[in-house]
Amino acid sequence: MSLRLSTVILPVRRWHEGGRDQWLRAEQLGFHTAYSYDHLSWRSFRDGPWFGALPTLTAAATVTERLRLGTLVTSPNFRHPVTLAKELISLDDVSGGRVTLGIGAGGNGFDATALGQEPWTPRERADRFAEFVPLLDRLLTEDVVTHQGVFYSADEVRNIPGCVQRPRLPFAVAATGPRGLKLAAAHGQAWVTTGDPKLYETGTPEQSLAAIRTQLDKLAKACADIGRDVEPMEKILLTGFTPERNTVLESLDAFVDFAGRHRELGFTEIVIHAPIPDSVFAADEAVFEKIATEALGQLGA
Numbered sequence: 001m002s003l004r005l006s007t008v009i010l011p012v013r014r015w016h017e018g019g020r021d022q023w024l025r026a027e028q029l030g031f032h033t034a035y036s037y038d039h040l041s042w043r044s045f046r047d048g049p050w051f052g053a054l055p056t057l058t059a060a061a062t063v064t065e066r067l068r069l070g071t072l073v074t075s076p077n078f079r080h081p082v083t084l085a086k087e088l089i090s091l092d093d094v095s096g097g098r099v100t101l102g103i104g105a106g107g108n109g110f111d112a113t114a115l116g117q118e119p120w121t122p123r124e125r126a127d128r129f130a131e132f133v134p135l136l137d138r139l140l141t142e143d144v145v146t147h148q149g150v151f152y153s154a155d156e157v158r159n160i161p162g163c164v165q166r167p168r169l170p171f172a173v174a175a176t177g178p179r180g181l182k183l184a185a186a187h188g189q190a191w192v193t194t195g196d197p198k199l200y201e202t203g204t205p206e207q208s209l210a211a212i213r214t215q216l217d218k219l220a221k222a223c224a225d226i227g228r229d230v231e232p233m234e235k236i237l238l239t240g241f242t243p244e245r246n247t248v249l250e251s252l253d254a255f256v257d258f259a260g261r262h263r264e265l266g267f268t269e270i271v272i273h274a275p276i277p278d279s280v281f282a283a284d285e286a287v288f289e290k291i292a293t294e295a296l297g298q299l300g301a
Helices: 015-028 053-063 081-095 122-141 178-187 205-225 252-265 285-299
Strands: 004-008 033-036 068-074 099-103 144-148 153-158 171-174 190-193 234-238 269-273
Touching (some): 004 285, 015 053, 033 053, 033 099, 033 269, 068 171, 081 099, 081 122, 122 171, 122 178, 171 178, 178 205, 190 205, 205 234, 205 252, 252 269, 252 285
Parallel strands (some): 004 033, 004 269, 068 099, 099 171, 171 190, 190 234, 234 269
16 A cells, blocks of 8 residues: 555644644645544643634535545543534535544543543443444444443434445544454554554654554454454554654654654554644644655655
C-alpha cells in the first residue's frame, strides 16, 4: 500500500477566527484526512477554548470537498452508542461519505469523570469498549436495533437511511491490548497506535520501533485468529507521542526519515498535528506545510 499523510486539527479556535481557515488549508495542502480529538477538554488546553469535535467536523464538511474527516479518537468516556450513531450518520451525510471514526477505549483524562462518574479501571474500560464497538457497528448498519447489554441498551432504535458509505463508515480502532486488538480485527477497517506510552519520556527511537513492531505482530495474530488477512488493513500512526516527538516536525528531512522507518514496518498513514503556538504541539508552520507538500514525493509515495 502507498503511504498517506494526514493531520490533526485540535478544536481550539473559534470557527470565524481561524478555525474555518485551518480546515480549508488542510485540504489545499493535500492531506488525506484531517482528524480532531473527540474530548471535552485535553491536558494543557483544559483552561482555554475547546470546541466539540462532531459539530466542528460537520462545519468542516460544509467548506471542504475532497478532504476526509475523522475523530482520533472517540471513546465511551462520555459517548453512548445510540446517540453517537445518529450523529455519525448525519455527519457522513453532510460530508458526502468522507468520515472515518477513530475509536478507542478512553483513558483517565478529564473526560473520564466529567459526567460525575468515578474513573473506570483499565478492565472496566475494556469491558465497556467490548460492548460499545459491536453495538455501534450494528447501529450504523441495521435499520432497527434492539440490544440489552450490561452497560448499553437500545430499544427499537431506528437509523434510517444509514450511512452514505456502505455498509457503514469505516472504523479506525486504537488498541494495543489483547481485547482491543480483537475488536480491531473484528470491526476495524484500520488500526491506530501512538506507540508505546512507557517509552514516551525515556525511550529511544530504536526501542519505539521494536515496541511498535510487537504491536503489529499482535494485531496480525488477532486477525489470523478470526481468519482475517491483516495485510489489507490500514495501519495508522498518530505522531507526537513517541521518543522522537520533539524532532519529527523540525525539518522535512527529519520527518522523511521518521516516516520512512515506520512505512517499512507496514504503516499506511502517518498523522501529524497542525501547529499550535505555545503548546506541546508548537512547530514551525512553514516546515509543517513543506512536509505536507513535499514529504510523500521524497518517500516515493
